[in-house]
Amino acid sequence: MPELPEVETVKRTLEHLILHKTIKAVDVTWDNIIYEPSVNEFKKRLCDQSIQSLDRYGKYLILNLDHDILISHLRMEGKFFYYEKAHPRNKHVHVVFKFYDGSELHYHDTRKFGKMNLVSKNIDLFTDGPLKKLGFEPFDPRADADYLSSKLKNRRISVKQALLDQSILVGLGNIYVDEVCFMCALHPATTVDLLTRDDLECIILNAQKVLEKAINLGGTTIRSYQSNVGVTGRFQNELLVHMRKDQACHICKTSIVKGQVAKRGTYYCPHCQKERL
DNA sequence: CTTACCTCCTGCCCGC
DNA sequence: TGCGGGCAGGAGGTAA
Numbered sequence: 001m002p003e004l005p006e007v008e009t010v011k012r013t014l015e016h017l018i019l020h021k022t023i024k025a026v027d028v029t030w031d032n033i034i035y036e037p038s039v040n041e042f043k044k045r046l047c048d049q050s051i052q053s054l055d056r057y058g059k060y061l062i063l064n065l066d067h068d069i070l071i072s073h074l075r076m077e078g079k080f081f082y083y084e085k086a087h088p089r090n091k092h093v094h095v096v097f098k099f100y101d102g103s104e105l106h107y108h109d110t111r112k113f114g115k116m117n118l119v120s121k122n123i124d125l126f127t128d129g130p131l132k133k134l135g136f137e138p139f140d141p142r143a144d145a146d147y148l149s150s151k152l153k154n155r156r157i158s159v160k161q162a163l164l165d166q167s168i169l170v171g172l173g174n175i176y177v178d179e180v181c182f183m184c185a186l187h188p189a190t191t192v193d194l195l196t197r198d199d200l201e202c203i204i205l206n207a208q209k210v211l212e213k214a215i216n217l218g219g220t221t222i223r224s225y226q227s228n229v230g231v232t233g234r235f236q237n238e239l240l241v242h243m244r245k246d247q248a249c250h251i252c253k254t255s256i257v258k259g260q261v262a263k264r265g266t267y268y269c270p271h272c273q274k275e276r277l
Numbered sequence: 278c279t280t281a282c283c284t285c286c287t288g289c290c291c292g293c
Numbered sequence: 294t295g296c297g298g299g300c301a302g303g304a305g306g307t308a309a
Contacts, residue, residue, distance in 0.1 A: 001302075001303080032285075032286095035305090059303085073303080073304085074303095075285095075302085075303050075304075076286090076301085076302055076303070077286095077287090092287095109286095110286085110287060110288070111285085111286045111287050111288085111301095111302085112285075112286050112287080113285065113286065113287095113302080113303070113304090115303095115304085115305090133305095154278075154279075155279075155280090156279090156280090157279095157280075164303080166303085166304075173302095173303075174302075174303090263282095263301095263302090264301085264302075265301075265302085279309100280308105280309090281307100281308085281309085282306105282307085282308080282309100283305105283306085283307080283308095284304100284305090284306080284307105285302105285303105285304100285305100286301105286302100287301105288300105288301100289299105289300090289301100290298105290299090290300085291297105291298090291299085291300105292296105292297095292298090292299105293295105293296090293297095
C-alpha cells in the first residue's frame with residue numbers, strides 16, 4: 001500500500017525514466033481506473049503531450065504535461081513498470097502509455113482500486129481541482145498545532161482515523177499512522193478531543209520524522225512489491241510496531257498487539273500506548 | 278456540519 | 294485436494 005514515501009520513490013524513479021518523453025498512444029483495458037474524463041477523451045487528450053515535470057502531493061502522483069495534468073493515485077496495489085521496448089501486457093496491467101521513442105509505461109493494479117484523473121492545466125488543483133479537499137503535508141509550515149486543533153474541533157473520532165483522514169493531513173496511511181501513534185505514546189483508539197496541545201505538536205513532529213526517514217530509505221516494501229519503478233524500499237526494517245504482532249516492544253519489551261481501530265488492522269504496544277477514557 | 282456505512286476488486290486464508 | 298466464504302483496505306459517495 002503505497003503511502004507518501006513510496007509515492008515519492010516512484011516519482012523520483014519515474015523522473016529518470018519518462019521525463020520529456022512524448023506520448024504516442026494510450027491503451028486502457030479497465031475503464032474504472034479512469035476517474036475523469038471519459039476513457040475516450042482520456043486517451044485522445046494524452047496523445048502528443050510530453051511529460052514536462054513530475055510532482056507529488058501526499059499520496060498523489062502528479063504528471064505535468066503540455067496542456068493537462070495527470071493525477072495518479074495507486075491506492076492499494078497500483079505500481080508502474082517501465083520498458084525500453086514494446087512489452088507484453090501482464091493480466092493486471094490496465095493502462096499502457098506508449099511513447100514515441102518506443103518505450104512503454106505499464107500501470108499494474110491487482111485490485112483495480114487505483115484512479116487516474118486528467119485535468120486541464122488551467123485549473124488550480126488545490127482550489128478547484130481534484131486535490132481541493134486535501135489537508136497539508138506534515139512538512140508544511142502551516143501544519144502546526146493550531147491547524148490540527150482547528151481541523152479536529154468538534155470531532156470525536158479516534159487518533160487513528162484522524163491521521164488516516166487526508167483532509168486533515170496528507171501522506172499517512174495504515175503503516176505510518178501506527179508508527180506515529182507509537183512514537184507519540186498514544187493509543188490509536190484515543191479520541192481526538194482528549195489530545196493536548198503537546199500531543200498535537202508531537203504528532204506533527206513524528207509524522208515528519210517517520211516520513212522523512214522512510215523517504216530516505218526508499219519507502220516500505222511489504223510483501224514482494226514487484227514493480228520495476230520504486231522497488232528498493234528498506235524502511236520495513238525500521239518499523240516500530242506495524243507488522244510486529246507478538247514481537248517485543250523496543251521500549252518495554254511487551255508483546256506488540258494487533259487489533260482493530262477505525263476498521264483497520266492496527267498494531268500498538270499495550271503498555272506504552274494506554275488508551276485515555 | 279458530523280459520523281457511519283457502502284462500494285470497488287482480487288488474492289489469500291480458513292474450514293470443511 | 295478442492296471448493297466456497299470471508300476478509301482487507303484508500304477514498305469517494307451517500308445516508309442519517
